[in-house]
Amino acid sequence: MYEGVVQDLIDELGRLPGVGPKSAQRIAFHILQADPADVRRLAHVLAEVKDKVRFCVTCGNVAQEEQCRVCQDPRRDLAVICVVEEPKDVVAVERTREFRGRYHVLGGAISPIEGVGPDDLRIRELLARLADGTVTELILATDPNLEGEATATYLARMVKPMGLKVTRLASGLPVGGDLEYADEVTLGRAFEGRRLLDV
Amino acid sequence: MHVAHLSLADFRSYARVEVPLDPGVSAFVGPNGQGKTNLVEAIGYLATLGSHRVANDAPLVRAGAGSAIVRAAVEHGERRQTVELEINPGRANRARINRASPVRPRDVLGIVRTVLFAPEDLALVKGDPGERRRFLDELVTARSPRMAGVRQEYDRVLRQRNTLLKSAALARRHGARRTAAGAGAADDLSTLDVWDQHLARAGGELLAHRLDLVTSLEPLTGKAYDQLAPGGGGIGLRYRRGGGEESADALPRTREELYGVLLADLAGARRQEIERGVTLVGPHRDDLLLDLGDLPAKGYASHGESWSYALALRLASYELLRAEGAHGGGDPVLILDDVFAELDATRREKLAELVAPGEQVLVTAAVAEDVPPALAGARFSVSGGTVERR
Ligand SMILES: Nc1ncnc2c1ncn2[C@@H]1O[C@H](COP(=O)(O)OP(=O)(O)OP(=O)(O)O)[C@@H](O)[C@H]1O
Ligand SMILES: [Mg+2]
Ligand SMILES: [Zn+2]
Numbered sequence: 001m002y003e004g005v006v007q008d009l010i011d012e013l014g015r016l017p018g019v020g021p022k023s024a025q026r027i028a029f030h031i032l033q034a035d036p037a038d039v040r041r042l043a044h045v046l047a048e049v050k051d052k053v054r055f056c057v058t059c060g061n062v063a064q065e066e067q068c069r070v071c072q073d074p075r076r077d078l079a080v081i082c083v084v085e086e087p088k089d090v091v092a093v094e095r096t097r098e099f100r101g102r103y104h105v106l107g108g109a110i111s112p113i114e115g116v117g118p119d120d121l122r123i124r125e126l127l128a129r130l131a132d133g134t135v136t137e138l139i140l141a142t143d144p145n146l147e148g149e150a151t152a153t154y155l156a157r158m159v160k161p162m163g164l165k166v167t168r169l170a171s172g173l174p175v176g177g178d179l180e181y182a183d184e185v186t187l188g189r190a191f192e193g194r195r196l197l198d199v
Numbered sequence: 200m201h202v203a204h205l206s207l208a209d210f211r212s213y214a215r216v217e218v219p220l221d222p223g224v225s226a227f228v229g230p231n232g233q234g235k236t237n238l239v240e241a242i243g244y245l246a247t248l249g250s251h252r253v254a255n256d257a258p259l260v261r262a263g264a265g266s267a268i269v270r271a272a273v274e275h276g277e278r279r280q281t282v283e284l285e286i287n288p289g290r291a292n293r294a295r296i297n298r299a300s301p302v303r304p305r306d307v308l309g310i311v312r313t314v315l316f317a318p319e320d321l322a323l324v325k326g327d328p329g330e331r332r333r334f335l336d337e338l339v340t341a342r343s344p345r346m347a348g349v350r351q352e353y354d355r356v357l358r359q360r361n362t363l364l365k366s367a368a369l370a371r372r373h374g375a376r377r378t379a380a381g382a383g384a385a386d387d388l389s390t391l392d393v394w395d396q397h398l399a400r401a402g403g404e405l406l407a408h409r410l411d412l413v414t415s416l417e418p419l420t421g422k423a424y425d426q427l428a429p430g431g432g433g434i435g436l437r438y439r440r441g442g443g444e445e446s447a448d449a450l451p452r453t454r455e456e457l458y459g460v461l462l463a464d465l466a467g468a469r470r471q472e473i474e475r476g477v478t479l480v481g482p483h484r485d486d487l488l489l490d491l492g493d494l495p496a497k498g499y500a501s502h503g504e505s506w507s508y509a510l511a512l513r514l515a516s517y518e519l520l521r522a523e524g525a526h527g528g529g530d531p532v533l534i535l536d537d538v539f540a541e542l543d544a545t546r547r548e549k550l551a552e553l554v555a556p557g558e559q560v561l562v563t564a565a566v567a568e569d570v571p572p573a574l575a576g577a578r579f580s581v582s583g584g585t586v587e588r589r
Binding site: 188 | 303305306344345347348349352355356358359360362363366387389390392393394396397
């Protein structure tokens with residue numbers, strides 16, 4: 001145990017995701033030794049991010065204004081929505097530059113164990129966006145784990161009567177990896193999702 | 200495959216020990232409590248990431264030490280690999296293959312393959328259905344490693360679904376549903392269909408593998424039992440579903456069809472499940488019924504008969520994995536812990552004959568005379584934390 005405020009700092013850092021007690025201690029001492037200006041800048045953005053950043057009223061992505069950048073961009077295709085769990089998934093899909101439609105961020109996945117039901121997610125908002133018929137395709141890009149799959153199944157069932165095209169991202173093998181190191185679940189899914197080669 | 204070298208550090212009673220091993224038979228002989236089972240338990244741990252004796256890892260680490268290391272050099276044809284596991288009770292274990300950088304412990308599965316028979320296996324015959332389900336599922340996974348993921352998935356869906364049912368049952372018991380929490384809240388049953396679908400998918404696949412296994416295992420178990428106890432009455436293995444009443448004979452065999460069966464049964468059980476707040480249908484409720492002659496072995500078979508039955512199940516597993524070893528895994532290592540003391544001279548000879556051709560067979564015995572002479576091979580004496588070849 002360290003004295004007063006140092007221990008407070010370690011405790012606070014330790015509550016962050018992915019930061020264990022050892023790393024918390026390392027970060028705390030890094031901060032103690034850092035240039036005061038650097039630390040002040042960090043403290044400032046921490047406070048600012050909470051004040052300024054909001055969530056897009058349309059899609060739930062992080063935004064500086066009422067709407068996020070993607071929703072404001074007139075070049076984006078209004079007919080396609082990609083449904084993801086978290087804002088960080090938007091960033092991941094954007095990096096691919098493959099997707100020209102818009103997003104819908106659910107804010108998580110259905111998980112009774114964690115007390116998360118459909119009402120805790122932005123599903124009603126999604127249905128509202130689909131109501132006027134502009135959107136013709138829904139891409140379900142929730143995480144490829146059980147809760148993500150269950151959420152995708154739930155959504156697919158909900159929107160079925162609307163007659164949309166509903167697709168799910170294929171889960172497959174990491175590019176650049178060796179087949180022999182793929183775990184059996186990934187490899188098994190990749191087998192199920194295999195496709196015909198046109199030659 | 201066979202283990203060419205075993206090294207232990209702070210595992211059970213061993214501070215350090217190095218045991219070079221040959222293919223063929225090796226017998227470990229020594230008085231009670233000297234560390235014979237500890238040795239074979241270590242090899243079993245490399246194969247299953249668990250002990251056949253204890254459910255948690257703490258007892259595997261030598262008293263006073265913080266962690267244990269089990270390392271084996273494994274030969275499979277021309278190929279030689281080293282697997283190493285560091286057992287850290289209460290923390291994640293670490294694993295390495297060929298001394299390279301750490302991998303997930305799960306990734307070492309399949310390098311060391313074993314079939315282990317131990318006195319604890321009597322529970323296969325006399326114990327709860329859970330013992331037999333674990334027996335089936337471990338073998339299902341050994342035949343098809345992908346099933347490790349399916350089992351995990353099934354267990355996870357089951358936990359999610361049970362949590363949902365339980366909170367729904369609670370809400371129901373506390374009178375009318377809170378209106379504010381209307382449809383869509385965490386305890387709302389609108390997602391139950393989705394969990395049904397996922398449960399039936401993973402469950403259907405597990406069930407298909409179990410049924411196929413039982414079909415392959417029955418004749419082999421019958422043969423092994425006959426050889427151990429000639430004229431002892433026929434063996435029958437029957438898969439019984441916990442939810443449905445009908446026998447498994449009437450069930451379809453493909454996972455798609457079984458998916459349909461489970462889905463229909465879940466629909467049929469729904470009202471009862473909601474009342475009780477728990478999943479009543481699925482592979483987690485099933486059992487493997489073991490018949491001897493016209494009677495169930497559990498509750499009827501004598502001690503010796505039960506013992507031979509459990510041994511026959513393990514020998515049948517061994518035969519099955521050997522026959523299918525053509526898939527590339529090679530022969531598993533057969534481990535027989537303390538098996539001979541319970542058998543009379545004729546049965547010992549029979550067993551020796553049966554297992555002698557295996558690529559590697561490791562046996563333990565407290566008294567040298569218990570090891571049948573027909574089981575030629577290396578002899579090790581085990582005492583006070585040392586293992587010496589004689
Ligand atoms: N974590 C541990 N630390 C130290 N000693 C241990 C540990 N776990 C078990 N032992 C010791 O190991 C011994 C048991 O070893 P083991 O089960 O291998 O005996 P064995 O040679 O197979 O005997 P038997 O013939 O009775 O089956 C016991 O004396 C026990 O006290
Ligand atoms: Mg023993
Ligand atoms: Zn937006």
